[in-house]
Amino acid sequence: MLNGARILVVDDVDSDRYLLTHYLQRQGCRVYVGVDGQDAFQKAVAVQPDIILMDVRMPGCDGLTACRLLGDDARTRDIPVIFLTAAASPEERVEGLRAGAVDYIIKPFDFEEVRLRLVIHLKTLRPPEPTADLAQQQSRLDRNLFESARKQLMSRLDSPPDLAQLAQSTGTSQRRLSEAFKKCVGVTIFEFLREERMKEARHLLASTSLDIQAIALEVGFTSGANFATAFRERFGMSPSAFRRDRPGQE
Template sequence: MSDQNLVLIVDDSTTNVRILADVLETAGFSVLSAKSGEDALQQLETILPDLIVLDVLLPGIDGFATCDRIKSNPLTQEIPIIFMTALANAEDKVKGLHLGAIDYITKPFQQVEVLARVKTHIKLRRQTQQLKDLNEQLEQRVAERTHQLSRSLNDLQQAQLQLVQQEKMSMLGQLVSGIGHEINNPLNSMTGNLRHAERYLRRLIYHLHLYEQHYPNPAEAIVHNAEEIDLPFLMQDLPRLLSTLGVATERMNHISRALRTFSRSDNDNTIELNLQDGLDSTLLLLQHRLNPTPERPAIQITRDYADLPPVLCYPGQLNQVFMNLLANAIDAIEEANQGRSYKEIAANPNQIHVITELQDSTAIVRIRDNGIGMSEATQQDIFKPSFTTKPVGKGTGLGLAIAHQIIVEKHQGKLICESTPAVGTEFTIKLPVLAE
């Protein structure tokens, strides 16, 4: 059985369950609870919730083991799981995410944050299910009408490719744009209020200094409290803390702008685009995959940009091409790292080189990596629909085919691949620029 917007809370703390249940029920969700992993697994035999909020520390089997069992069951493996824990170290978070969890809530939790995360992940699950249903409907329609079609196999593949590309762009654009706009308003509020907070703090500190000057012999209670709270350190460290928060909010503003740049919806007509803006926003969104890991140092990004005139294009589709090529470059590097030690990788660092240049009336973008590379035979097939070199479940084979279609058919450009096994790959995009 299944219930609309049903959340299962797994926590042995009655207080936590009651607080979460009140928040979620007030927001219109249905709530079930379980006090242990065993209890949760038993309930999942008859009820399939839309989302599970799972505490890590449970009596009996812990949250990690419970998550592993849920994700191992074909009937429950698609249910999104949010871990709730007081453990704040990165190792536990990575462990939970590797087991299949989609998010973490750190105790003590904020009710507004919990509600926002629950709403977001249930919405994402609904959208994913809708996309899955739509794909199944498309596949069924293709199967039912195949015997009626007289077009060639190539025409059929191109039609399917176009449908998938449009659906993917629509969902991706809505999701990324929605996230960018949702975080923009609170970020602006945080940025503005931090400026006021810094000004107020300076005034308060100045006021305290005046007291110290004019009342050099304070009462014993004031002296005791100043020692207890380490007043000199507090007055010195608090401005630095606010400054750090300012840097963090500015970083988040950059990410918000990158999301909005990346997800710009395409009009019926092409519009002008600075290619470097699209490349930079895409690289920022992929930053989490470029950062260092316990297995390897950070992937080095080198930008070599020329002064390019604007290009007349469909920005959303062109950014999709950049995302696909850069993500493939990261995949190729990670595959090349298999079997190599951290020291070996550091001696020959992972690198992605992004180059733009202008030749006559053509804007050129080169994306070069030092990953695993490809054979000549593979290069001949990479732009064919459904061709992929990745393992089952890692890719559909549509990415490069869609990228080729966007560049060649939609923008009258060229997409070229040059690769050498064990050396690396370079994709070259050539696009016409606006006449002066």
């Protein structure tokens, strides 16, 4: 859950800042650091972190002041702030929440607590994963779109519909149909069509006496030379050499 999260750590104590930064980096986070409240505000504007971990008591601009600065600026007001403190009295907690913080973590750090609190607050910022039912519905739709388009392509290898026609006939968009092919067979529609043409050409060469030009036309090539080039690129030999050798397998 923390992998890839962008976290700004703000603390004037070098050792505390180092320990927290090192731990978060091991969790796969992208960590930025600040040394006081003013630095925190400037870094937040510049890097737009997902969340900020900030010490309350710092010289110069403290955490409370920085939290108010962040909340008053449209560029940073939606970034959640968790305060770090060695001794948070009830009054200090209330003051921090009023300043805009979403939570407190007490020093010295319990790293499992740090992880859990970050997970909780980051979860509210990220869209939920698709449910199993929704994922299954999407998978079925992908398969149905693919099968419908595949049947049309296979029945018309000599003159297949273009992408716009294929999408219209399956009742979807060109982009959605392309995504279905990628998810179901891992290739583009053009790559799928090219492969099926080559497979059919190989079958006709091996099992019929049709001449090579006729086979080229059957699989959608108006030029025998273009067909021969495509066949050689796919199978490593010319159509005539393939027919002569009649290989028994791919």
